[in-house]
Amino acid sequence: MVGVAILGTGAIARIHADGYKAFDQRCEIRALCDVYPEKAEALAKEKALSKVSCFEDYKSAVSQSDIDLVSICLPPSAHAETAVYALQAGKHVLLEKPMARSLEECDRILEAAAISGKNVSVVSQNRFQTPMMRLKQVIDSHEAGKILHAAANSYWWRGQNYYDLWWRGTWEKESGGCTINHAVHHADLLLWLLGMPESVSAFFTNLNHHNSETEDFSTSILRYADGSVAQLTASLVHHGEDQELIFQGEKARISFPWRVAASVALENGFPERDENTEARIDAVYQSMNPLQYEGHAAQIENLLSAVETGEELLVDGNAGRRTLELIFGIYKSAQSGDRVQFPIASDDPFYKAETMLTLLPRFHEKTMSKDNFSTTSISLGRKG
Numbered sequence: 001m002v003g004v005a006i007l008g009t010g011a012i013a014r015i016h017a018d019g020y021k022a023f024d025q026r027c028e029i030r031a032l033c034d035v036y037p038e039k040a041e042a043l044a045k046e047k048a049l050s051k052v053s054c055f056e057d058y059k060s061a062v063s064q065s066d067i068d069l070v071s072i073c074l075p076p077s078a079h080a081e082t083a084v085y086a087l088q089a090g091k092h093v094l095l096e097k098p099m100a101r102s103l104e105e106c107d108r109i110l111e112a113a114a115i116s117g118k119n120v121s122v123v124s125q126n127r128f129q130t131p132m133m134r135l136k137q138v139i140d141s142h143e144a145g146k147i148l149h150a151a152a153n154s155y156w157w158r159g160q161n162y163y164d165l166w167w168r169g170t171w172e173k174e175s176g177g178c179t180i181n182h183a184v185h186h187a188d189l190l191l192w193l194l195g196m197p198e199s200v201s202a203f204f205t206n207l208n209h210h211n212s213e214t215e216d217f218s219t220s221i222l223r224y225a226d227g228s229v230a231q232l233t234a235s236l237v238h239h240g241e242d243q244e245l246i247f248q249g250e251k252a253r254i255s256f257p258w259r260v261a262a263s264v265a266l267e268n269g270f271p272e273r274d275e276n277t278e279a280r281i282d283a284v285y286q287s288m289n290p291l292q293y294e295g296h297a298a299q300i301e302n303l304l305s306a307v308e309t310g311e312e313l314l315v316d317g318n319a320g321r322r323t324l325e326l327i328f329g330i331y332k333s334a335q336s337g338d339r340v341q342f343p344i345a346s347d348d349p350f351y352k353a354e355t356m357l358t359l360l361p362r363f364h365e366k367t368m369s370k371d372n373f374s375t376t377s378i379s380l381g382r383k384g
């Protein structure tokens with residue numbers, strides 16, 4: 001039985017608690033920690049966690065001898081310190097996105113994991129959705145031909161008051177705006193499906209969130225070694241949150257949410273629908289059985305299997321770091337106006353949080369700060 005501690009008992013901790021509870025023959029939540037102890041106690045009550053102890057100090061929660069695995073559901077500025085502490089204490093770690101505030105912090109986490117030999121998995125629950133796994137199967141089958149262009153539209157909508165929470169809307173604590181905290185999901189998916197680009201050119205701004213230093217809109221062009229191009233747009237001003245990933249292959253267009261369209265050229269070059277190719281690709285998509293578990297629960301199952309049997313993690317610390325390398329490349333390009341080549345070197349100002357902080361623009365001054373919201377209800381984005 002894997003003993004679990006959850007650090008931070010705000011909004012996302014509830015999804016983690018449900019995930020572990022789905023595997024109650026294999027793991028048990030034994031510790032909850034929050035600087036507001038009443039929040040930890042409320043979560044224990046809400047999820048009927050009868051065997052938990054509640055802590056205010058994360059070190060006490062992590063150090064309990066019956067804890068094997070630590071779920072980190074804290075603001076981004078606390079991720080590196082707590083992950084390194086847990087790994088050094090010999091515990092496995094499930095770390096909420098974004099992995100950390102900088103590549104330097106990611107490298108500290110990866111080093112601690114390598115020394116301890118424990119697993120670190122960075123949350124990217126959207127990989128663990130049936131439509132996304134099926135889309136990957138189609139891309140890997142090459143039935144759509146070489147991918148020429150991809151568009152990842154990370155469209156979300158948040159009210160002005162979203163940024164009133166104390167840690168949000170600051171480069172220092174949240175480490176960025178919608179690019180690092182919302183499009184992190186779509187950036188991870190893009191890199192999982194297509195790999196890392198050679199370079200990125202980006203633009204960012206704040207269109208309509210006046211209590212935030214950080215961006216609420218960015219758009220980026222990613223260039224790949226084989227000449228193909230991807231676009232990633234991150235937004236918090238898109239009503240309807242129509243998130244999508246669209247791939248234009250030589251032979252067909254495929255996407256999340258699922259749609260396939262294929263064209264062949266008429267004698268004059270104009271398109272004619274290619275229903276045979278569409279049917280062949282759709283058959284590849286439909287051939288994969290639906291996943292038994294999806295989202296956080298499925299990622300937790302993957303981590304439990306890694307702990308129990310050494311099964312490979314679908315989203316490890318290197319994947320979490322790679323996504324942030326793209327995102328810090330976006331921030332560097334948007335700040336400098338230059339095209340940024342990968343990798344980002346360790347002497348680059350965009351490798352460390354401290355140096356990034358001196359360069360990044362403050363779009364607005366954060367003037368309103370609340371300790372807590374009264375509701376813990378959140379939405380996690382489009383599922384298919």
Ligand SMILES: NC(=O)c1ccc[n+]([C@@H]2O[C@H](COP(=O)([O-])OP(=O)(O)OC[C@H]3O[C@@H](n4cnc5c(N)ncnc54)[C@H](O)[C@@H]3O)[C@@H](O)[C@H]2O)c1
Pocket residue numbers: 007008009010011012013033034035036039056058073074075076078096097098123125165181378380
């Ligand atoms: N995977 C997803 O789709 C998803 C969705 C929402 C949030 N998140 C991520 O989860 C993390 C937490 O987000 P949230 O929305 O749950 O935030 P939240 O503010 O609702 O919860 C964070 C909790 O941590 C507590 N806390 C802060 N510092 C602490 C410390 N040093 N020690 C102990 N407790 C401390 C706070 O009191 C709060 O209760 C963030 O990294 C966020 O990006 C991920």
